[in-house]
Amino acid sequence: MTPKPKQSQAPSSPPFKSTGLWLVGSRGAISTTLAYGLAAMQKGMLQPTGIITATPAYQSIDWVEWDSWVLGGHDVCQRPIQDSARELVRANILPHEWIEALDGEAQVFDGRMRPGILDGDGAAFDGADSRSAELGALSPREQISNLQKDWDEFEAEAGLQRTVVAHVASTEAVRDVQEAWSSLTALEQALDKGTDQPASLLYAYAAISSGRAFVNFTPSVGSLPKALCELALKHSVPHCGNDGKTGETLLKTALAPMFHARAMKVLAWQGYNMLGNRDGEVLKQDAHKAAKLTNKDEALRSILEQDVSAKDRDLHSHVAIDFVPSLGDWKTAWDFVHFEGFLGTRMTLQFTWAGSDSALAAPLVLDLARLAELSVRRGESGIMAHTACFFKAPLAGGTHDFHQQYRELLDYIGRIR
Amino acid sequence: MTPKPKQSQAPSSPPFKSTGLWLVGSRGAISTTLAYGLAAMQKGMLQPTGIITATPAYQSIDWVEWDSWVLGGHDVCQRPIQDSARELVRANILPHEWIEALDGEAQVFDGRMRPGILDGDGAAFDGADSRSAELGALSPREQISNLQKDWDEFEAEAGLQRTVVAHVASTEAVRDVQEAWSSLTALEQALDKGTDQPASLLYAYAAISSGRAFVNFTPSVGSLPKALCELALKHSVPHCGNDGKTGETLLKTALAPMFHARAMKVLAWQGYNMLGNRDGEVLKQDAHKAAKLTNKDEALRSILEQDVSAKDRDLHSHVAIDFVPSLGDWKTAWDFVHFEGFLGTRMTLQFTWAGSDSALAAPLVLDLARLAELSVRRGESGIMAHTACFFKAPLAGGTHDFHQQYRELLDYIGRIR
């Protein structure tokens, strides 16, 4: 299997054949929401509320139409996607009529799923597929080539022109940074030696080295390391991540710029998150929670203390994530902001955000799939810096101010129009 | 008294003599907070938290230094400013030590106050100065020339180079729009005929026609009418307004763009405001409340329905303002946002904002005074479009998106640097 020279074709022509969207974590809530929502849009049963690229400001771009997307995916469990869907019906997220109305589409999607790689010791995961555990025991090089074989077969069977790989699986346990991640040469050697790697990094490596765009919607490492960024440039492949900005952090980065723009001093910003889905269950384990918390906190500091010299930085902030099983897919966050204005007067802002994790995340993944496909078609390679507004920890760095990030996306759209 | 050709001097030189800031409503909570805060900064007792023009991004501009500002003002009551200050001490806004420490400055300011014009029948106002009632009975032309005489004397006595007039009095009762407001010619005729005018319009006319910059921080009409805008161009005077964006509307216009940028459909936005100061007491009267409510609601709609055709606009929104005397100067607002995301999933955001009305407003008035003085010195005339981020209903119109408005201010600063 060799990387296909996708960037050689005429950049602006819309694809004649279909396009694949491969979801890593395909039996989870985000994938299920995405799959049923996409099928419903394809059948004309659903308006694209929540999908940015479907709004007027994005109309002049030749996006891949909803009808042209074909779904496939990896997962480490074998739970039928209809079961995941029924859970979302009970949580009042999926309309109950869709179970029957979209059963055909669900079956096709389910049939295109393959066992994924179980990360680490899989301790976080109860009910893993035995084949996933077997895959997890292979050498990194074998794992990578297995993934690529799955994608090649997917594309052949479905007659696809290209595939975007999107990682939407549960957060991995935090790993120590490996020295081998700091350059592609070192990473290749480590892979040759069989050094154990996080699953998300293997997915990223497999996708990018086979010329497939890679979207990392999770806080797991993915294509963050310098070695992967080099790989993407070498293969002229676009990639983006990390960690979808869907809820509390979205609000933080939409509100914090206001405090900064009004010269008010934020004394403390406390964020308490509750969630009840499988993601929440995994995050009960401290190792898995760590990555998420870091991203949430860093975004805030970078906005509020941008003018403050290092020695004067004294913002007190705290982020908690707690598992509350009865909430199911409904994330609820309470944030408390204590700030100082003129005369040193101390004031407060508090907000409660109650949203469906999956309904917030799924449309962004569709947007990112469209944007990544467009980048491939346009011959762009490396980090898709214009997607920063989608992520808690954008790969290209830059501001965390949501409004600035969003303007950068609009600027990109303006440039390519 | 003739308009002084202020714009003739070298635009970028800082003023050698002092600059006046004339506060209409000088005995109220905003003026008191501003006066004590300014005095404290002049004495090195206070950091300029909450003042935008004091932050790093604005450093390279030759602002009038705090030391150079001299305060004067009109008010329709005679309550000593020290009494207003003691009320703010009880509300935990002014530090109690300042009553004594800044008593000299307070006395000087109090000594520079003159009776103002009582608007309409003054029904909203209990305890008005008899001289204000007398002034209210004069013809508009006499009222205007009285105001200008007060300012001329203020400048002569204090040796000022120029004066900025800022209107921070309580909201006037809403008036029917006069046909005479639609052109300067018609307004001049109406003034000649002695047609009764709102006090805020008379202040605006008096300031602008005597070459003094005019800032309207209230929802009262001020310099909004076309006639006044023509007057400002005729006399080459800068002006801005209306209605300071200090609290709930600030938050609305900081948050609503996020919903729009994420393609989420806001179904309902309910805003409940409680306040307990004199402003709140005046707003108990429906005629006074009307102007404020209109501004608050309009800002929201213009952001959320910018892409929606008129016939499809169905946002349900509601703004209430209630008087809760025990809150004093502490405004508390609760907003509830009901919105729809992907799959039509309905989610909610609610926030509670608790801030001191005066501590939020006063620093913005200082910023606007500096910006207006700078505009005068730079020879700018007409509406100061770059100040939109300070107002609920910016005179120049444009977006209500706080972040865009703020960028326009930064762009202006970048241009003139």
Place this chain on the structure above:
Amino acid sequence: MTPKPKQSQAPSSPPFKSTGLWLVGSRGAISTTLAYGLAAMQKGMLQPTGIITATPAYQSIDWVEWDSWVLGGHDVCQRPIQDSARELVRANILPHEWIEALDGEAQVFDGRMRPGILDGDGAAFDGADSRSAELGALSPREQISNLQKDWDEFEAEAGLQRTVVAHVASTEAVRDVQEAWSSLTALEQALDKGTDQPASLLYAYAAISSGRAFVNFTPSVGSLPKALCELALKHSVPHCGNDGKTGETLLKTALAPMFHARAMKVLAWQGYNMLGNRDGEVLKQDAHKAAKLTNKDEALRSILEQDVSAKDRDLHSHVAIDFVPSLGDWKTAWDFVHFEGFLGTRMTLQFTWAGSDSALAAPLVLDLARLAELSVRRGESGIMAHTACFFKAPLAGGTHDFHQQYRELLDYIGRIR
């Protein structure tokens, strides 16, 4: 039709034949929730969560079992109850499977409904049944006897031993108190003369004068007037009301006693209610809203100012009810409490309550039906004082402290056990 001597039977024997529950407003959300919930309990599909009389503390009483209840009802519209049910499914209150699973029961209930009396000019009501308008045009005596005829036929057809009448229709417009309401003699004369009466009073009169227990779950007048109370004693019939305490007022009367018991002075209690169902639409009209607001406010004052002499009562309170259509059956209330503790320190409590109006109300109506039936069987007559904890404005007066009221109910249960 003459009142049946129901109280003559042995008080403690459970009924051999079935018992009727007649719902005035039978096509509304509360009735629909009650009907489907009751059917689901009868079929063993639902646990009685939210039903007080089903908890351990009430076990030793010989309640009418769920299986023995038969439903009928009056309504002024003809909308099939299945349509109401589908609306509740969309609002995520009724499980969608029940539409089909309980369709037989729904049809039977629908078949037992008769056209009700349209109150006043029916201005509040869009889509009223023409037969209801005709009934509304009859004389009060004719209306009363029509209602009783409906009930007699219901009991005969379903083979019922007795019927409890529960009023759960939308709030009527507030009426001036009639002098004739102050004694039964006067009321009888007014009815003879054909003086127009509120529909709720006619239902109460018809029920009580035919020996049927009457439960008024609404703020409409019902059996509140002295004349009706006399009627209940004359006919030895138990009755109770007014205005179900389901949400914000429940919380107020659960929390206010704590402030009183801690000697804290409540300065202000602001309550903002939002609701989106038909009840909310009717309450948009000020005349309909008035009754509700009075009840909500009175409860609070009676608790917080019980020790305060009339002249020192200075609690500032406010209750707003706003219609927010997107909320559907979901009531959301935000309350803000400003209070003073030791040293005069001012503190705040705020709460947000988000509940389904119908899911909160329906189980209480079932409890009241059981309690009323038990009272009939036990030969009790007049106001059921022990039901005060169910109502915003208990007919027998007494404390509004929810915890005291609830203890009174437990005491009653203890006494009759």
Place this chain on the structure above:
Amino acid sequence: MTPKPKQSQAPSSPPFKSTGLWLVGSRGAISTTLAYGLAAMQKGMLQPTGIITATPAYQSIDWVEWDSWVLGGHDVCQRPIQDSARELVRANILPHEWIEALDGEAQVFDGRMRPGILDGDGAAFDGADSRSAELGALSPREQISNLQKDWDEFEAEAGLQRTVVAHVASTEAVRDVQEAWSSLTALEQALDKGTDQPASLLYAYAAISSGRAFVNFTPSVGSLPKALCELALKHSVPHCGNDGKTGETLLKTALAPMFHARAMKVLAWQGYNMLGNRDGEVLKQDAHKAAKLTNKDEALRSILEQDVSAKDRDLHSHVAIDFVPSLGDWKTAWDFVHFEGFLGTRMTLQFTWAGSDSALAAPLVLDLARLAELSVRRGESGIMAHTACFFKAPLAGGTHDFHQQYRELLDYIGRIR
């Protein structure tokens, strides 16, 4: 020094001589608030808002008047109480004028303080008095007799009839339960052997064994062990505790009974507490936090699961306490309650409580001092079961339902009247 036979005097006569209130933790925020508040009441400068025993329902009891109380105290630091007071002024809790107006009283109180016993290794405490460290190194028996000597001298110098000892110091680190605590005999042996004991237990032993009533307002162990309860009965001394119920737990135990009384199933109750005073700083250390969290959680479960068999108990609850320095003495708590009603409908209640820790606690300590003194005078001994409403973990156990607890207090008052 021998225990004084205090119970021998006539029970109902008010004391002719003064009464002592000895505060353990006398330089902390609660003691400072109490001392200045008491002095202000003695001088007629303050109404007793927040003090239960000053309300009409308690009028007929011959309480020790405010004028008769004399304060003394132990503390492990030497910070002048005026410094603590100035901190409370800055936090807007003490009126600034009191620093000067009550300086004489503050000096007298400060002069009556003695070095306290430093608990454990004092790791939690930065800035401890060297004398406290020395005292900490003595044998338990020596420590006890030192405390009693301090009290004897206090009473002699101030001419007091008796003293109540109230423990209001910061929470101790949790200790393993000692076997010796299970009987007085075993404890006496352990003291003889010099086995190390928590400071709060030594204060309790010293007070009770010298006939002085003991109030434990903290979660520290105090007189909780069986050995101490035996000691109290042996010396006929009243005592009470543990852990003042001032804020979030007060609300929990006022609200949870409502859910139970309405047969609603609470699925999850999450409580997030933020505080910024020294208590908060100590609680940052997990060992100190543990005791507090246990008490907060237990109260909730005992109310909500009172009817639930052990195997079916599945309430999900969580309590967090976070240190937010900018809040100072202002505790802010956000609670989220997820509950199920009829039809299994899931609903939510959330509240935010923002109160001054010290202003909430201090009046309760005054109430408890009065109640304890009354118990001594009335010859009552052992646990003061009627004070349960003041505590998170009442020594006598019983219900945690605040309203029931409060009724028990009223019943006690009714009985002794």
